[in-house]
Amino acid sequence: MQKLKILSDSAKYDVSCSSSGSKRKNTAGGIGNGHLTGICHSWSADGRCISLLKVLYSNLCIYDCVYCVNRVTNDIQRATFTPQELCELTIQFYRRNYIEGLFLSSAVVKSPDYTMECMIKVLKLLRVNHRFNGYIHFKAIPGCDPKLIEEAGLYADRMSVNIELPSVNGLKLLAPQKSHNQIITPMSYIHNRIIDAREQKKVSRSAPSFVSAGQSTQMIIGATKDHDITILHLSEYLYKKFLLKRVYYSAYVPVNQHPNLPAVYTEPPLLREHRIYQADWLLRFYGFTANELLDESHPNFSMDVDPKCDWALRNLHLFPVEINTAPYEMLLRVPGIGVTSALKIVRARRLGSLSYDHLKKFRVVLKRARFFITCRGKYYADTPFEQDSIRMCLTAKKDNTPYEQMSFF
Ligand code: SF4
Structure with missing residues (x-):
């Protein structure tokens, strides 16, 4: 319970989950159903809608992203589950009807590959040992071996790789141990495998599914000085290039003091986040392009009107x-x-x-x-x-x- 308290609290800034998922029928002797209507929601202390059980495998990070509460240089309580513990917790919560699925993310423990291996063990225990058919959203760790992405994709309904910040410069400044390539490469791999798996399904219905509910990503808004136009162009690119299901936007909540970050007393730009979500809807469902909505003379959304x-x-x-x-x-x-x-x-x-x-x-x-x-x-x-x-x-x-x-x- 102590680990759960620490690791669910560490996961609260991760917003890239939603109730929309995939459909997966229970099998004889199995447990759970994945429903399109998705997994349970709860409201976090900062007013966001979050899905349960949303938890990190570990918050013992080796990286030092300056915007993150879990970075290696922060003096916080640390914890790491064992795959068995996390699996047991998920099953027990499911049986008690507390949750309908799992949102599994993690800090980078030892290395991206090691972290992915541990997280995949959780997936395997759930899917293979417990025959759990509930919804699983899995956060892939940038920089890991593509073989591990491949393995995780066979068990997860949805996968996401966080794009983190709207620009390459922002990433260099605030998350120097991550690179744009490390993030884009797994995104591209997941995209190609999803298409591949769909083609194989057309030939044989028993072909294995790969990330059947598609991939998504998350972007932090307001930690860097990037304009809305940069954010919207990036989202447009990601939707077109990798056919992402969703780009989630997360208003930056100041948790660390750093010269490259907004001051700690800065209010999270929630209205700005809301405007970007509205614009994102216009891109996806209303036939707008980023260039129509914003331009160089008008690089940010109005706060007065949508x-x-x-x-x-x-x-x-x-x-x-x-x-x-x-x-x-x-x-x-x-x-x-x-x-x-x-x-x-x-x-x-x-x-x-x-x-x-x-x-x-x-x-x-x-x-x-x-x-x-x-x-x-x-x-x-x-x-x-x-x-x-x-x-x-x-x-x-x-x-x-x-x-x-x-x-x-
Ligand atoms: S990799 Fe960066 S963003 Fe992720 S948990 Fe570690 S410090 Fe935080």
Whole structure:
């Protein structure tokens, strides 16, 4: 229990887990089911949604990444599980219905290869000895032998390698023992093996799965001076190049004092993290590119309005769009219209002309959308169609005070 306390606390800054996982059926005499709806969630002290059992194999790190609470030069309590202990803990928690899966990460103990070997032992004990079929998210250690990635990928549902920081320079400055190549190489290996395994499955259904729920990564926001445009371009590259399922963003929580880091009393940039998540959604589901959302003259997201509103306000010449005739791709770009409501509009208007009231039924967020649309030729917003007036309406609350980010700390 003491190890669990230390090692689950050490894992709390790791945000790259979510409830979306893979489907894996229980087998006769086995234990657990992996569900698409995923694993249990909990809320950490800093307000983040975390998945249980989220734990490090060890926090006895040999590296000295200056932003990390577990770095070798920090004077903290250290602990390392044995593979048997961690396996037993997972099974017992599963049986008690505390958890539905495992999120396994680790500091670098002795060497990347040694750490991976220990973590793989946990996977094997769970999958082979206990025939555990619950969801497992496995964090690969950068710099390890590709053979170990291969082995882990046969047991894990999802794998991730942390990209850590948005730029190569940031990595050199804050995590000098890690290199960009050490991170990109396993990502590329996992990507190629996932494609390979899918092809093999087409030929034979009994071909082994490899990381069936895909790979993800995590990036720290605000530890370096990188602009949002750098972050978004990197995410776009990772999604395109390695078909990542998710890039997770983690607002930097100052835990160490260092000349290259923000001061320890700096508030974690949670609103910035939120804006980047919103932009990430626009890249993945709304057909936006990083270049459209930000540019050199506008390298960071506005904190006042979300990235879609911000883009629409800077491109007012494309609006208002007529709901009854605009192409689907343009409807998707209207603030307040999501993928589901855009699809509903396109389907419904085949049957007849849509009124403003129809949009309410389709769950269009009219408090934003009304500034950017017309319906049967009529503009419904009670403000002039120009940037400053619309921006003011979008940013002011009823009592005209601006929105503020709540602090969870
Ligand atoms: S490798 Fe770096 S980020 Fe990972 S636990 Fe060690 S010090 Fe922390």
